[in-house]
Amino acid sequence: MIGIVDYGVGNLRSVQKALEQLDARAAILAGPDQLRGIDRLILPGVGAYGDGMAMLRQRGWVAPVLDFIRTGKPFLGICLGLQLLFDGSEEDAPANGPLVPGLAALPGAVVRFREEQATPRLKVPHMGWNTLTWQRDDPLLRGLNQGDAVYFVHSYYARPVESAARPVASAMCDYGGPFCASLWRDNVWATQFHPEKSQRVGLKILANFAAV
Amino acid sequence: MLTHRIIPCLDVKAGRVVKGVNFVQLRDAGDPVEIARQYDAAGADELVFLDITASHEDRAIMLDVVRKVAEQCFMPFTVGGGIRAIGDVTALIQAGAEKVSINTAAVVMPDIVAQTAKRFGRCATVVNIDPKRVPRAEFEARRAEREAKGLFAPRDSNPSTDYVFEVHTHGGRKPTGIEAVAWAQEVVRLGAGEIMLTSMDADGTKNGYDVEMTAAVSARVDVPVVASGGCGSPEHMRRVLTETRADAALAASIFHYGEYTIQETKRYLADRGVPVRLTAA
Numbered sequence: 001m002i003g004i005v006d007y008g009v010g011n012l013r014s015v016q017k018a019l020e021q022l023d024a025r026a027a028i029l030a031g032p033d034q035l036r037g038i039d040r041l042i043l044p045g046v047g048a049y050g051d052g053m054a055m056l057r058q059r060g061w062v063a064p065v066l067d068f069i070r071t072g073k074p075f076l077g078i079c080l081g082l083q084l085l086f087d088g089s090e091e092d093a094p095a096n097g098p099l100v101p102g103l104a105a106l107p108g109a110v111v112r113f114r115e116e117q118a119t120p121r122l123k124v125p126h127m128g129w130n131t132l133t134w135q136r137d138d139p140l141l142r143g144l145n146q147g148d149a150v151y152f153v154h155s156y157y158a159r160p161v162e163s164a165a166r167p168v169a170s171a172m173c174d175y176g177g178p179f180c181a182s183l184w185r186d187n188v189w190a191t192q193f194h195p196e197k198s199q200r201v202g203l204k205i206l207a208n209f210a211a212v
Numbered sequence: 213m214l215t216h217r218i219i220p221c222l223d224v225k226a227g228r229v230v231k232g233v234n235f236v237q238l239r240d241a242g243d244p245v246e247i248a249r250q251y252d253a254a255g256a257d258e259l260v261f262l263d264i265t266a267s268h269e270d271r272a273i274m275l276d277v278v279r280k281v282a283e284q285c286f287m288p289f290t291v292g293g294g295i296r297a298i299g300d301v302t303a304l305i306q307a308g309a310e311k312v313s314i315n316t317a318a319v320v321m322p323d324i325v326a327q328t329a330k331r332f333g334r335c336a337t338v339v340n341i342d343p344k345r346v347p348r349a350e351f352e353a354r355r356a357e358r359e360a361k362g363l364f365a366p367r368d369s370n371p372s373t374d375y376v377f378e379v380h381t382h383g384g385r386k387p388t389g390i391e392a393v394a395w396a397q398e399v400v401r402l403g404a405g406e407i408m409l410t411s412m413d414a415d416g417t418k419n420g421y422d423v424e425m426t427a428a429v430s431a432r433v434d435v436p437v438v439a440s441g442g443c444g445s446p447e448h449m450r451r452v453l454t455e456t457r458a459d460a461a462l463a464a465s466i467f468h469y470g471e472y473t474i475q476e477t478k479r480y481l482a483d484r485g486v487p488v489r490l491t492a493a
Contacts, residue, residue, distance in 0.1 A: 011308045013283055014308060018286050046333060046335065047336075123457075129215045129489040130213065149215060149489040200491070
């Protein structure tokens, strides 16, 4: 059974319905006490970083999510769910102040696109269908073609601390420069885009997750 | 590379799509869920549902439509029309709308834009702006009236023309005394993450988008702009996507009546160098 973490941010039904359409059983988990029997976990999310972390804490999800990741079972973060895996984010942080802390399951920071990083000026949020370029053979991206487009809607993106021995990013996207569109390390996967909104390509990715 | 979005727009009244959709495959030409599924399969990049319902009871029906679309279509969609209070926004988002589009309410009580952005993020906050060309003197009189009341009423940033792009509300019936570029910048400051820009002069004509107006607004804000109103052909889309900084093009009748398919439209654009997402037929 696939569990979907409900921490009060956004509608989770589309993720659940997408999985059901793929004949994967998925349950929306109101709290960590419902983790029994869950062998794959999805952390979705929309909205602001600080609110997301506050809600995870309030509902007692922080330690159970990190414990689940440590079990080695497949884990998938989506959009804000990707960003929350990192050390922290610029979002909601004071200018030049410390980052708003995240789950710190992966090394790196979440930063904002800058309008001035491109000419003509970059539009923020990055919204729409953009193409993926894989960095390596990620089981979640199998069956996709190089250059397939997926749906993004976000103003912030993760900058993983990369090492050759333990790479993080698995596919890049270009928006005023390359950024991490999807990642894979050990049993942890995450996408900055929304597979549940990315039509056929997105459903393929979710099917891959249900089968890894 | 980020592609330009091609977006069919559906008008929904009491849970039914009006202005009919003329797809051969459709069993029920008025069922928004079935139409959404067809557009999903056809490779539309996003859908916009505009609720043109007046009554309170029909709002509940709209929420049910949104719920069903969210559960059956795995693509982005925006819902607009009839949003009068933050409670309407919350109900739509909870029903599964990914973005909500606020129009008249943003003019009447701009704080709703800030509240939506704060609760659901800029990415979910769209403001629909409906400008119309009006003679400068008429606009100036209304603007001065607003200014006298202490309301947002900046002077037109481009006083060289004898007309002004004046924001209208209530489906284009009511002039506001607000100039479109200034209003676009103001709603972005308040928290809009996208602007849907519908020319009230071009809407329904099928003579093409108002390129001049779209260019003026899209060059002056740092958020995505959806061009809307007047689309009669893929060439109209090519013009507005190449001659302005619009990110997306919205159309209704050319798709609904089967004049052009999404595929044909995107192929036309791709062949002329406009980046669009091509999907397998």
